[in-house]
Amino acid sequence: MNWGKKDLLGISELSKEEILFILDSTESFKDISKRDIKKVPTLRGKTVITLFYEPSTRTRTSFEIAAKRLSADTINISADTSSYIKGETLKDTARNLESMNPDAIIIRHTMPGAPHMLARIIGSSVINGGDGAHEHPTQALLDLYTIREKKGQLDGLKIVIVGDIAHSRVARSNIFALRHFDTEIVCSGPPTMLPPHIETLGVKREYDLNKAVRNADVIMMLRIQKERGGTSFIPSTREYSTLFGLKKEHIEKAKQDVIIMHPGPMNRGIEISDEVADGPHSVILDQVENGVAVRMAVLYLLIGRES
């Protein structure tokens, strides 16, 4: 296969082949971060800008490390400290940055669709680093990579996603990606956190976490967004924790080799218990490690090949 897209805006725009192509490309980059000299000249002389309108050290750091290990120059712009914001439209900001001839702009924005708008008006590659409650494609790609790495395949799996599905870009991107495969996707959470027509996305709804996790191959926990008012959809974090916090008793109901995922940062004791987060089924740190490799692959595919 030959990669043809300029941008990575959302999983919903990728074909199954494209998703698999990114996962396959990731293999060859994973090894680089384990070497003594963690650097290849692939993106030498390329300029990669991170433009973050929402704070996120985690994702920014992962992209920045990925770019630097490929020898790209990186420029960080955060909206907090950015004069770009003052009275300037995102469109003007985008065009201005474009005029400095960057090769890729990684944008995180509170507004769903912001990366798509950017991609339409500029010629540089645009990577969606999370747009509102819409999509977070590299998170889904690193999740799929991790599942495939641990399970050997993506077909034939029961995957349970637990938490605030309605407001989670991580959930959305993962659902878009996973439904290309022969998977059973079950969403669990309080009624206020499960979107009304969720079944149209090809997933099942199960309010009882104890039932949801039965025979699960993968349990993917979502973060309660305490800082974004995410707790307003639940009576209390204590009740949430009682009903939807993942504990050892749930693991016992799942398949013996179930893997536990979390996009981080974790609220320990709320959506996940210590013994699960740190237990033998947790692949949470593998997700972080694979995140760098997936982002290296994405950068390579978008801007690293001969033009």
Next chain:
Amino acid sequence: MNWGKKDLLGISELSKEEILFILDSTESFKDISKRDIKKVPTLRGKTVITLFYEPSTRTRTSFEIAAKRLSADTINISADTSSYIKGETLKDTARNLESMNPDAIIIRHTMPGAPHMLARIIGSSVINGGDGAHEHPTQALLDLYTIREKKGQLDGLKIVIVGDIAHSRVARSNIFALRHFDTEIVCSGPPTMLPPHIETLGVKREYDLNKAVRNADVIMMLRIQKERGGTSFIPSTREYSTLFGLKKEHIEKAKQDVIIMHPGPMNRGIEISDEVADGPHSVILDQVENGVAVRMAVLYLLIGRES
């Protein structure tokens, strides 16, 4: 010509020959940002510090990209997050940074003359990235470069500068630069924004924008500094926009091949209308692109040649 100055502090300190030398040097750097591998080893092993006491992602990013494409190492220091500020004088900050042996320090400061003070006490090259309402030399240089690129020359032009001339370092630096050439410079804006003795700078005053723009070759709009209380000099932004916002009707009064400039970020609908900002006469994005090239040239001239 041979470049002899250690610093770039203001246009007022440059001779016509020095200005032209920087513009001529810029030519050879402009191409680099268009290449597949946007990087030359010119400043390898040089350390460039950006020391910004005023937030400005735009200028900082332009300098940072310029330095990185020349292979310099860049260090960003912003006063917001800087412990340098706490009880330490700018003089001590400067001497401390100097002790880390940087090659160039690019300083932006609210206090006019701050870069000059820095330059006197340290041996590293100092570049003024904007000091209060005093000077912004690289902005004027990129503006002149853009004018010459579009007009083929700097002589014989009518240039109109519109807005808060009194408080604009961009206007000042441009006036200092342009008066070396055979240009007619007309300043337009409300009386509160035109300095009393502006004519002593060799420019004309015209309160009526409709008259000012007649036969103009270049119209240079200034930004209304909403965030710096810049609106206190005008009754309302609506009235300002009515009288001094650049609209299509003004373009029609200017020369057919008039170019429209703006240092950014633009307040669309206030000092400039959408149809002008995005119209065929606008060279606003060329300015941004040329900004990187001009800054590469300046860095090269100051710290890149054999010592």
Next chain:
Amino acid sequence: MNWGKKDLLGISELSKEEILFILDSTESFKDISKRDIKKVPTLRGKTVITLFYEPSTRTRTSFEIAAKRLSADTINISADTSSYIKGETLKDTARNLESMNPDAIIIRHTMPGAPHMLARIIGSSVINGGDGAHEHPTQALLDLYTIREKKGQLDGLKIVIVGDIAHSRVARSNIFALRHFDTEIVCSGPPTMLPPHIETLGVKREYDLNKAVRNADVIMMLRIQKERGGTSFIPSTREYSTLFGLKKEHIEKAKQDVIIMHPGPMNRGIEISDEVADGPHSVILDQVENGVAVRMAVLYLLIGRES
């Protein structure tokens, strides 16, 4: 000698031989920052993260320059802007960063012992960039390097440390380092700033600065931490300045070739007078310059040798 430690957490954990080994290694790095091309490929392909939970441009810049001159890739994370903080434990942050395979993490934290906790749970090298009132090992190392550079040796010296000894990590690390040598260490400051059992650290106590400085070879001033409520231990900064601010009269009581040190940033007119800070005995800027070299040596020893 062969360096065996993974981390640099505190001076209290170093033997005399290890301290001397770092100082000796520093020699070969000092020259690099004076060259025209200030860069060696020693740490090419290494990833160095600065993780600062307390703002400190000074120390962060010094480490960043040190890492870049060794060709390492650097990633800056500051807690102010960091989503790592939100509901995530330091332990999880550490493990997450570890999963991105950095070679070294330089941490500054308000909590004494934070770097030690980090070092225990991750495999990357951890460098303590200051932990609460506990230790600041690279500061002590650069201080010792500077003393040895100026005095030719570390033995046979009278060293006076003046200020808030009780709450100063700089004082603690210096005392831990200096007592390995045949030095007379005298601590001076108001009673509220001298810890009760300070003598158990092998130092003397002298409330009268005039007596303390007699025949001193080295006078090391500490910073009054105005921004951390450090003035609550003294009646007023004016009284502090009168009694413990270093002035020319003190210099005259010390040895003729006494050197004056200060970790910066200085509160001029409070703990140190202008004429002393800028006088011929001051080695304050040498400390800053040596700081880069010491940090290059530390980075080299921890992560730069063949594995």
